[in-house]
Amino acid sequence: MAGMKNLKKTRRIQIIAILTVVLVIAVGMIGYGFKDGINLFRSPTQVVEEPPRKGEIFRIGGLVEEGSIVRGLGTEVTFSVTDVTNTIPVRFEGVLPDLFTENQGMIGTGSLQDGVFIATEILAKHDETYMPKEVVDALKEQGVYQEPES
Known part of the structure; x- marks a missing residue:
């Protein structure tokens, strides 16, 4: 009878050990899969204070600085994004959203190269009062956010 209890106990320990290994492998695979899929949001001040790793994809957001939009050849556009404390130059190749204007909130996805944010995607507000939560x-x-007037 004692041999039977030890066998059951051994089996339980083996099953728990196997499930633990499977769980660790599954979590590791999920983490590896998300490695490039998670884009952290940063404000211009955060980018200046803690520059991202070379080639790191992240999201930057703030206000489009007044007077900074310059349209280049074709669909190339350069502008600056600011959180009032710091400003980061942005270069984007593509069609900007219709509501993209100066002094309005925006979020861009891309990477920092030689101090310039190279955007692969630009998102802008979708109505008169909306501003992305991260930008707010x-x-x-x-300390410079002002509630929109209703």
Whole structure:
């Protein structure tokens, strides 16, 4: 009878060990899969204070600086994004959203190269009062956010 209890105990330990190994492998595979899929948001001040790794894809957001939009050849556009404290130059090749204008909130996805944010995607507000939550939080952190007038 004692031999039977030890066998059951051994089997339980083996099953728990196998399930633990499977769980660790599954979590590792999920983490590896998300490695390039997670784009962290940063404000211009955060980019200046803690520059991203070379080639790191991230999202930057803030206000499009007034007077900074310059349209180049074809669909190339350069402008600056600011959180009022710091400003980062941005270069984008593509069609900008219709509501993309100066002094409005935007979020761009891309990477930093030689101090210039090279955007692969630009998102802009979708109505008169909307501003992306990350941009609002970054502006509040700087103490310069103003609630929109209703």
